[in-house]
Amino acid sequence: MSSFVVDKDGIKRYAVTVNVNGSDYTKVIKANTLLVNLLRDDLDLTGTKRGCELGDCGCCTVMLDGNPVNACLVLAIDCDGREITTIEGIQDGEDLDIVQEKFIEHAGFQCGFCTPGMIVSSRALLNENPSPTEYEVREAIAGNLCRCTGYVNIVAAVLDAAENL
Ligand code: FES
Ligand code: FES
Structure with a gap:
């Protein structure tokens, strides 16, 4: 389990480190933060879309350790130490994939x-x-x-x- 701090409202916040598109990021998040929200709201990677938020539409798909997942169904805390590829990381350097x-x-x-x-x-x-x-x-x-x-x-x-x- 990641280390946590308790904020002024008494809510536990956890430090997670994720590797996104080849770079490591450490963020302090709530236990119920979704991966799609970590990517869009904390890392400004808005290429990953937020649609149904129910696992139905697939517009939030990213790769988690190489496998496609719906980022709206994955808790960010479960991504600690794992590799994520978003649409921003699909590109091959300056060239499109x-x-x-x-x-x-x-x-x-x-x-x-x-x-x-x-x-x-x-x-x-x-x-x-x-x-x-x-x-x-x-x-x-x-x-x-x-x-x-x-x-x-x-x-x-x-x-x-x-x-x-
Ligand atoms: S937003 Fe629709 S499956 Fe994630
Ligand atoms: S939903 Fe418009 S291009 Fe697919």
Whole structure:
């Protein structure tokens, strides 16, 4: 368990250290702070979106130790000492990741609200399986809802990214 202090209101606050996109950050948080809020509110990484906050929409998807998770369902305190990759960390230095490039090329987004989570889920898939079938792509993004695109262009973008890894 992380060390804690008791604030002036009598609430316990815990020190956690997380590695986000390759850098370590130590923050003092409440026990019920969600990972999505730690990223957005404490680290200013607002690429990770806050949508349903129920685990239904997937727009808050990040990688936790390489695996895609809904950041609205993960307690930040449980991420102490762990590695997180957000959409801001997908990029390859100054260059876009191939998945990002292919989303642009195939018009895999419209309003863009689902896109960070969609790209993180897709990247996590390609890290594990560089040659997915269309079914595997659809399965990997099944937890990411898009209200705009109809998914066809998204799936095409991920398959094209796989071919160009
Ligand atoms: S905001 Fe996390 S799944 Fe919708
Ligand atoms: S691009 Fe608008 S929700 Fe997916």
